[in-house]
Amino acid sequence: MVEIFIGLEIHIQLMTRSKxxxxxxxxxxxxxxxxxxxxxxxYPGVLPAVNEQAxxxxxxxxxxxxCTLAQKTWFDRKNYFYPDMTKNYQISQFSSPVGRGGWMDxxxxxxxxxxxxxxxxxxxxxxxxxxxxxxxxxxxxxxxxSLLEIVTEPELTSPEAAEVFLQSFRSLVRxxxxxxxxxxxxxxxxxxxxxxxxxxxxxxxxxEIKNLNSSRFVRKALExxxxxQSRLMQAGKPVIQETRLWNEQSGKTESMRTKEEAKDxxxxxxxxxxxxxxxxxxxxxxxxxxxxxxxxxxxRYIREYGLTEETAHYLAEERERAEYFEELISSGxxxxxxxxxxxxxxxxxxxxxxxxxxxxxLPPQAVTxxxxxxxxxxxxxxQAKQVLELMVQRGIVQPEEVIAQEGFKKAEDDGELKEIxxxxxxxxxxxxxxxxxxxxxxxxxxxxxxxxxxxxxxDPRTARRLLLEEIGCKQEE
Amino acid sequence: MxxxxxxxxxxxxxxxxxxKCYEQAVAALDTDTCAxxxxxxxxxxxxxxxxxxxxxxxSGIPFAVKDNIAVKGFxxxxxxxxxxxxxxxxxxxxxxxxxxxxxxxxGKTNLDEFGMGSSNQNSACxxxxxxxDLSRVPGGSSGGSAAAVSAGYVPFALGSDTGGSVRQPAAxxxxxxxxxxxxxxxRYGLAAYASSLETIGFMTAQAxxxxxxxxxxxxxxxxxxxxxxxxxxxxxxxxxxxVAVLAGDLGLDAPVLRxxxxxxxxxxxxxxxxxxxxxxxxxxxxxxxxxxxSAEASANLARYTGVRYGSRSREEHDHQHMVxxxxxxxxxxxxxxxxxxxxxxxxxxxxxxxxxxxxKIRTLIRNEFSKLFTKAGVLLLPxxxxxxxxxxxxxxxxxxxxLADRFTLPANLAGLPAVSFPTGIESGLPxxxxxxxxxxxxRSLIRLTxxxxxxxxxxxxxxxxxxxxxxxx
Ligand SMILES: [Zn+2]
Numbered sequence: 001m002v003e004i005f006i007g008l009e010i011h012i013q014l015m016t017r018s019k020x021x022x023x024x025x026x027x028x029x030x031x032x033x034x035x036x037x038x039x040x041x042x043y044p045g046v047l048p049a050v051n052e053q054a055x056x057x058x059x060x061x062x063x064x065x066x067c068t069l070a071q072k073t074w075f076d077r078k079n080y081f082y083p084d085m086t087k088n089y090q091i092s093q094f095s096s097p098v099g100r101g102g103w104m105d106x107x108x109x110x111x112x113x114x115x116x117x118x119x120x121x122x123x124x125x126x127x128x129x130x131x132x133x134x135x136x137x138x139x140x141x142x143x144x145x146s147l148l149e150i151v152t153e154p155e156l157t158s159p160e161a162a163e164v165f166l167q168s169f170r171s172l173v174r175x176x177x178x179x180x181x182x183x184x185x186x187x188x189x190x191x192x193x194x195x196x197x198x199x200x201x202x203x204x205x206x207x208e209i210k211n212l213n214s215s216r217f218v219r220k221a222l223e224x225x226x227x228x229q230s231r232l233m234q235a236g237k238p239v240i241q242e243t244r245l246w247n248e249q250s251g252k253t254e255s256m257r258t259k260e261e262a263k264d265x266x267x268x269x270x271x272x273x274x275x276x277x278x279x280x281x282x283x284x285x286x287x288x289x290x291x292x293x294x295x296x297x298x299x300r301y302i303r304e305y306g307l308t309e310e311t312a313h314y315l316a317e318e319r320e321r322a323e324y325f326e327e328l329i330s331s332g333x334x335x336x337x338x339x340x341x342x343x344x345x346x347x348x349x350x351x352x353x354x355x356x357x358x359x360x361x362l363p364p365q366a367v368t369x370x371x372x373x374x375x376x377x378x379x380x381x382x383q384a385k386q387v388l389e390l391m392v393q394r395g396i397v398q399p400e401e402v403i404a405q406e407g408f409k410k411a412e413d414d415g416e417l418k419e420i421x422x423x424x425x426x427x428x429x430x431x432x433x434x435x436x437x438x439x440x441x442x443x444x445x446x447x448x449x450x451x452x453x454x455x456x457x458x459d460p461r462t463a464r465r466l467l468l469e470e471i472g473c474k475q476e477e
Numbered sequence: 478m479x480x481x482x483x484x485x486x487x488x489x490x491x492x493x494x495x496x497k498c499y500e501q502a503v504a505a506l507d508t509d510t511c512a513x514x515x516x517x518x519x520x521x522x523x524x525x526x527x528x529x530x531x532x533x534x535x536s537g538i539p540f541a542v543k544d545n546i547a548v549k550g551f552x553x554x555x556x557x558x559x560x561x562x563x564x565x566x567x568x569x570x571x572x573x574x575x576x577x578x579x580x581x582x583x584g585k586t587n588l589d590e591f592g593m594g595s596s597n598q599n600s601a602c603x604x605x606x607x608x609x610d611l612s613r614v615p616g617g618s619s620g621g622s623a624a625a626v627s628a629g630y631v632p633f634a635l636g637s638d639t640g641g642s643v644r645q646p647a648a649x650x651x652x653x654x655x656x657x658x659x660x661x662x663x664r665y666g667l668a669a670y671a672s673s674l675e676t677i678g679f680m681t682a683q684a685x686x687x688x689x690x691x692x693x694x695x696x697x698x699x700x701x702x703x704x705x706x707x708x709x710x711x712x713x714x715x716x717x718x719x720v721a722v723l724a725g726d727l728g729l730d731a732p733v734l735r736x737x738x739x740x741x742x743x744x745x746x747x748x749x750x751x752x753x754x755x756x757x758x759x760x761x762x763x764x765x766x767x768x769x770x771s772a773e774a775s776a777n778l779a780r781y782t783g784v785r786y787g788s789r790s791r792e793e794h795d796h797q798h799m800v801x802x803x804x805x806x807x808x809x810x811x812x813x814x815x816x817x818x819x820x821x822x823x824x825x826x827x828x829x830x831x832x833x834x835x836x837k838i839r840t841l842i843r844n845e846f847s848k849l850f851t852k853a854g855v856l857l858l859p860x861x862x863x864x865x866x867x868x869x870x871x872x873x874x875x876x877x878x879x880l881a882d883r884f885t886l887p888a889n890l891a892g893l894p895a896v897s898f899p900t901g902i903e904s905g906l907p908x909x910x911x912x913x914x915x916x917x918x919x920r921s922l923i924r925l926t927x928x929x930x931x932x933x934x935x936x937x938x939x940x941x942x943x944x945x946x947x948x949x950x
Contacts, residue, residue: 044668088779
């Protein structure tokens with residue numbers, strides 16, 4: 001039996017308006033080298049001026065991750081030469097990170113798990129190198145972006161757990177609006193370290209894996225690495241402490257550098273930025289910006305609302321979705337209905353019309369009204385869906401307005417419906433004949449006519465019953 | 478303030494014809510002094526703000542800028558081959574503020590490469606010489622600025638002072654050199670050598686002229702988070718007037734010792750008490766300073782690789798090779814020495830022995846000064862133990878120069894204001910003495926310097942250029 005120890009080093013690009021030490025806007029996807037200035041290009045004489053929003057989001061993250069927040073924090077210079085680093089030192093934090101010794105709870109298959117956080121620290125991002133044949137191009141748009149590094153303890157015990165944790169972490173940073181959590185664009189990056197050892201023997205030799213740009217790759221690379229290390233162990237061969245690169249094409253990790261080549265970063269305190277001592281007002285602002293985190297929400301939805309793990313996860317995963325769900329409930333929609341409408345029709349409409357639940361396109365009160373009308377049979381479910389879609393299409397936020405425009409109303413009584421049905425049957429005797437002969441396909445055809453004639457206002461079950469009576473057929477069920 | 482600077486300067490800078498004559502005259506005179514690395518009056522005037530050029534507190538006054546301070550459009554060589562060809566894309570805050578007061582930057586002056594040196598002989602360009610004696614050094618590293626003021630090319634100049642780089646050349650050239658309290662003048666735009674020690678400083682022919690310049694250039698700046706307003710209203714001439722002097726033999730050359738004695742005499746004649754003090758930690762100032770300065774320099778100079786600007790080696794097999802070659806070809810000996818020293822003291826496992834130890838000494842020195850300034854208003858001490866020395870082998874070795882910095886370094890280690898002022902001519906060359914005051918006493922320290930200076934006969938500078946020539950000719 002072996003034991004697996006996995007730790008993650010996660011970098012998130014903080015959603016600050018400007019870069020961490022200069023006033024360049026943080027926008028991705030721009031033309032290369034258009035979001036740069038003398039400061040982030042490392043011209044002689046420039047100085048870093050730390051962005052307070054970046055410090056705020058760092059403290060917010062530290063608080064959400066239950067870290068001990070630094071009463072005084074400062075930056076250090078991490079010295080190394082690399083072409084994408086304009087100053088050839090990175091302004092980072094070494095001896096006084098924003099937060100230390102925290103933890104994050106997450107749910108794995110409905111079970112609450114905890115991973116401890118070693119530290120979180122604020123630093124600047126590097127530029128990007130684009131290799132073209134035998135030369136390289138440099139794009140410094142990203143250089144100097146605010147980056148927060150979160151280092152976990154090696155407590156994850158399987159590649160799957162690492163994947164689930166990372167997804168949960170992504171959900172957390174999005175919930176706090178600290179980072180957009182996008183792994184493809186590199187807003188969220190993750191390096192993993194893993195060691196395998198015989199059960200009860202403690203940590204093995206640590207191997208670091210880089211170049212993991214999706215949570216799936218994190219799992220796949222770790223699976224590969226666990227297999228590789230286990231095999232070495234079985235063969236009685238040593239695992240070398242090294243850094244390995246995940247190769248997506250081959251599905252393997254490849255050696256990048258060994259410990260012997262490890263660098264001495266010659267850290268020393270950054271003399272250009274005075275230490276930051278958060279004021280009481282600053283810390284209060286941090287506390288008041290904290291919100292219920294996705295894992296806690298998910299657990300509450302399961303326990304309080306009796307939702308399934310899957311539904312609870314879906315609703316709690318995104319903050320705006322969770323808040324919308326709760327607003328539906330507080331405005332009077334039943335829990336089950338609220339969950340079903342969000343997962344079903346609203347998700348479909350969002351996909352079709354690309355709007356967000358929090359942007360006011362469909363105010364929760366309006367949806368509650370529509371859902372309530374289906375309960376009182378003022379609208380059929382079909383009509384309710386149509387009302388919501390028309391609201392989005394027409395930019396109307398009052399459902400009553402759409403209902404009036406469409407002339408939707410509950411069919412007054414069976415008498416009126418019966419009249420419509422007998423008229424339709426009389427006009428389609430062939431179809432009626434076929435139904436009597438057992439061809440039930442024609443029922444759908446006639447039902448379509450009925451619904452069209454009643455402008456969808458008929459209750460389909462009632463209409464079907466009356467239609468079959470009119471034709472002279474027994475109800476099938 | 479207008480009477481502080483001759484009105485003729487404004488006449489020159491407001492007439493394109495005069496300006497051209499002025500530039501030509503200075504350029505011709507400077508062929509042997511080599512104070513300027515670049516002289517571009519047209520560029521300076523184009524940066525000036527028309528409205529304030531007319532009415533600002535330094536309206537129309539031309540000034541020179543040490544070439545390690547950014548002025549948009551001007552070259553920005555830092556006296557180094559590695560930055561050959563670089564034109565600054567921006568302007569330093571201090572220069573911007575002087576522009577806002579109406580002053581006109583007209584050129585960039587020579588320096589020891591990246592400010593490392595005290596003779597100007599470490600410049601990658603032709604070294605500046607002392608206008609008093611062309612066979613002697615002007616001091617450094619702000620030697621070009623000192624020579625430019627001393628020779629009368631400009632009424633004032635900016636320098637930078639990391640360990641005495643404004644004060645020592647001022648003493649060598651017979652002018653005033655002021656190093657403000659750390660942080661009162663923004664460092665934004667000053668090419669970093671040792672960030673925690675250096676400040677931009679000012680050089681003038683008269684002490685009073687420093688006041689409007691400091692007023693205009695100082696103050697908190699959002700682009701330098703170590704900057705702050707100099708809001709203190711200390712009056713050093715108030716109350717019990719006590720000047721501290723260092724006890725014991727200071728190891729001064731005879732002419733400097735004569736200047737020193739005259740300065741003590743001057744204070745006595747003004748009715749001040751003289752107290753002898755001992756500052757034991759000063760013995761460690763030189764090693765502490767060079768440890769910290771080199772450590773910071775090793776990181777500060779890492780950005781010069783030829784990748785984004787400046788000169789790049791022609792040998793470029795790969796990035797690493799290119800960077801190595803560029804730095805090897807681009808940096809001078811003294812710079813390489815300090816980078817290596819700095820890299821050495823910051824190595825993992827050796828920091829406690831060197832860097833941390835040096836910071837502890839620095840704290841001790843600071844504390845000693847705080848204590849001293851509860852007993853005395855100011856400290857009087859020599860600027861440099863000898864006068865301007867000869868160029869070349871007859872001068873001081875690089876090591877001797879470092880040891881001789883012992884009187885100027887403490888102000889940088891403690892972040893305190895200090896002024897070097899001329900006490901007259903001894904053996905044919907100027908001698909400078911230094912006044913150090915408590916933090917934020919800058920304005921008062923300048924006024925006190927002006928007051929004390931009146932006890933000395935005015936030094937007749939070796940003015941090679943007089944602005945009157947331009948307007949009359
Ligand atoms: Zn920038």
